[in-house]
Amino acid sequence: MATLTFPLSRIEGHAQVVIEVRNGEVISAHFQATEYRGFEHLVQGGPAEQMPVIVPRICGVCSTAHHVAAVKTLEDIYGITPPPVAIEIRELLMLGQLIQNQATSLFIFTMPDRFGVASIYDVEQNLGADDATASIATRALQVRQVGTHLITVAGGQFIHPVKAVVGGVTSGISAEAAAQMRAELSQMLPVACELFDTYWKASLAMGARIGTWGDDAPACYISAIGADEPRYYGDKVRQGAGAGL
Amino acid sequence: MKRFAVLQLSGCAGCEVSLINADEWVNRFELVYMPLVISVYDVPEVDVLLISGGVRTDEDLYKLRQAVRRARQVVAVGTCAISGGVANLGDRDEVRELFLAGAQRYHVPRLLPKSHPVDSYVHVDLYLPGCPPTSELFMAVLDEGREFKASKIVCQECGRTKLRDMRPTSLVGFQRGHVLPDICLINQGYLCVGSSTRGGCRAPCPRAGHPCVGCRGPSDVFIEQESAVWLKSIKRVFASMTEIAEQEIDEALRSPQLALFLFQFADYAGGERAVRPKERVL
Ligand code: SF4
Ligand code: SF4
Numbered sequence: 012m013a014t015l016t017f018p019l020s021r022i023e024g025h026a027q028v029v030i031e032v033r034n035g036e037v038i039s040a041h042f043q044a045t046e047y048r049g050f051e052h053l054v055q056g057g058p059a060e061q062m063p064v065i066v067p068r069i070c071g072v073c074s075t076a077h078h079v080a081a082v083k084t085l086e087d088i089y090g091i092t093p094p095p096v097a098i099e100i101r102e103l104l105m106l107g108q109l110i111q112n113q114a115t116s117l118f119i120f121t122m123p124d125r126f127g128v129a130s131i132y133d134v135e136q137n138l139g140a141d142d143a144t145a146s147i148a149t150r151a152l153q154v155r156q157v158g159t160h161l162i163t164v165a166g167g168q169f170i171h172p173v174k175a176v177v178g179g180v181t182s183g184i185s186a187e188a189a190a191q192m193r194a195e196l197s198q199m200l201p202v203a204c205e206l207f208d209t210y211w212k213a214s215l216a217m218g219a220r221i222g223t224w225g226d227d228a229p230a231c232y233i234s235a236i237g238a239d240e241p242r243y244y245g246d247k248v249r250q251g252a253g254a255g256l
Numbered sequence: 257m258k259r260f261a262v263l264q265l266s267g268c269a270g271c272e273v274s275l276i277n278a279d280e281w282v283n284r285f286e287l288v289y290m291p292l293v294i295s296v297y298d299v300p301e302v303d304v305l306l307i308s309g310g311v312r313t314d315e316d317l318y319k320l321r322q323a324v325r326r327a328r329q330v331v332a333v334g335t336c337a338i339s340g341g342v343a344n345l346g347d348r349d350e351v352r353e354l355f356l357a358g359a360q361r362y363h364v365p366r367l368l369p370k371s372h373p374v375d376s377y378v379h380v381d382l383y384l385p386g387c388p389p390t391s392e393l394f395m396a397v398l399d400e401g402r403e404f405k406a407s408k409i410v411c412q413e414c415g416r417t418k419l420r421d422m423r424p425t426s427l428v429g430f431q432r433g434h435v436l437p438d439i440c441l442i443n444q445g446y447l448c449v450g451s452s453t454r455g456g457c458r459a460p461c462p463r464a465g466h467p468c469v470g471c472r473g474p475s476d477v478f479i480e481q482e483s484a485v486w487l488k489s490i491k492r493v494f495a496s497m498t499e500i501a502e503q504e505i506d507e508a509l510r511s512p513q514l515a516l517f518l519f520q521f522a523d524y525a526g527g528e529r530a531v532r533p534k535e536r537v538l
Binding site: 018019020021022023024025043044045046047048049051052053054055056057058060061064065068069070071072074115119120123129130131132148149152153155156159163166167168169170171173174176177178179180181182 | 264266267268269270271272273274276277278279282283287291292293294295296297315341342343345346348350351354355358359362363364365367387388390391429430434435437460461463464465466469511512513516
């Protein structure tokens with residue numbers, strides 16, 4: 012029996028796909044995550060109020076979610092409701108995360124597959140520069156950056172936020188910083204949309220080339236919601252396709 | 257064009273994310289290996305090898321030994337590569353067994369007994385501390401020609417004012433009170449260690465009202481000495497600015513959030529490790 016191991020790239024974390032073959036036939040295929048973080052053990056015995064600063068280090072790509080989750084958990088335990096403005100700032104933090112995470116996932120992790128290259132940095136080099144591919148890597152990184160800037164404004168530190176604490180946030184957002192952030196975001200929005208259109212067209216072309224890639228199966232979408240609209244800070248989850256709460 | 261690679265050992269990928277937050281390098285340096293963003297399976301010959309993450313598994317160790325042979329300059333990036341990082345919290349007596357037993361339930365490469373710094377095994381030319389280092393600091397490493405100016409300590413980049421007549425009597429933590437703008441966090445009773453932490457990060461944390469936890473490591477004055485010297489200097493600052501009992505500060509400095517960073521350059525006490533000279537730390 013032969014075992015083939017393929018390390019995976021363009022994902023957050025370390026993982027591999029292991030395929031076992033006997034007499035030329037595949038008998039099993041597994042996805043294996045090969046890294047053990049173990050935070051559930053390593054934080055034990057530490058002061059609870061330090062968790063919002065320690066646990067973002069579970070993952071540098073989605074650190075913001077861990078920061079906010081830690082604070083929400085502590086507030087739940089202590090029975091504390093933070094003031095509305097703190098909740099708004101935390102929501103902004105989550106939105107910054109959403110921007111940088113989506114830009115990473117779409118443009119940096121999966122876009123290269125649509126073009127059949129090893130990384131986003133190779134698109135222009137290998138395919139030449141037309142309207143869609145010119146400075147594609149730089150533009151993708153700039154979209155990510157605007158998400159990180161929002162995280163910095165709302166969360167203090169740029170990767171592992173620090174501002175959310177039990178009962179609120181350690182500081183607000185000045186009018187000046189807010190105006191600058193707003194300008195930066197509206198400047199980046201068309202860039203992001205354009206990149207997404209490129210992504211979408213390349214996805215359709217890839218579909219035509221290699222057939223379905225699983226996206227024609229029925230999908231179920233879920234989102235965290237507030238009273239009636241998506242709210243990443245919310246603690247209710249709504250399922251799409253009319254299935255209700 | 258300068259070629260560089262990023263070897264990702266066991267860590268959170270925050271260092272890599274900070275690197276891709278900068279876009280200035282895209283057309284000036286050639287990134288040839290970094291699994292987070294490129295599908296390439298071996299480290300090719302490079303001018304600069306950035307290593308992030310600690311040596312946590314036998315596989316990390318193998319990859320590390322292979323990679324450094326192909327690099328002209330080796331840079332240890334971030335707290336994990338420099339000291340083992342947050343994984344060291346799993347090396348406390350109370351949780352060690354639980355932690356190691358937890359790992360055995362998964363198909364992961366064999367864990368070493370603890371997470372080791374990169375320089376336990378290979379020679380490191382340059383250290384870039386930070387959890388993670390900012391994009392600006394990454395650029396300063398890649399771009400040798402560029403003029404990079406950092407303050408000696410975080411306080412000089414913070415912009416808060418130290419007051420003489422505001423002397424707290426105990427640490428406040430974050431369970432009560434609220435953070436006043438513009439006034440030094442020590443005056444307000446928060447355990448900020450910015451007064452002896454190396455500058456260069458531009459003080460994002462104290463600026464946002466959260467005490468500096470020292471992720472950049474000690475300033476040049478303390479970096480070649482064991483951690484006790486750094487801790488003593490922090491206590492001296494609190495003795496001169498507050499009425500807080502020394503023991504209270506001492507205990508708080510040893511709590512996980514700070515211990516994680518305050519011991520990162522300081523494992524000299526055992527005597528087995530060569531000192532990391534300040535000229536080789538950015
Ligand atoms: S001790 Fe902290 S808050 Fe005070 S000036 Fe220094 S960095 Fe700023
Ligand atoms: S202010 Fe302190 S904790 Fe924050 S990034 Fe700088 S050195 Fe690290």
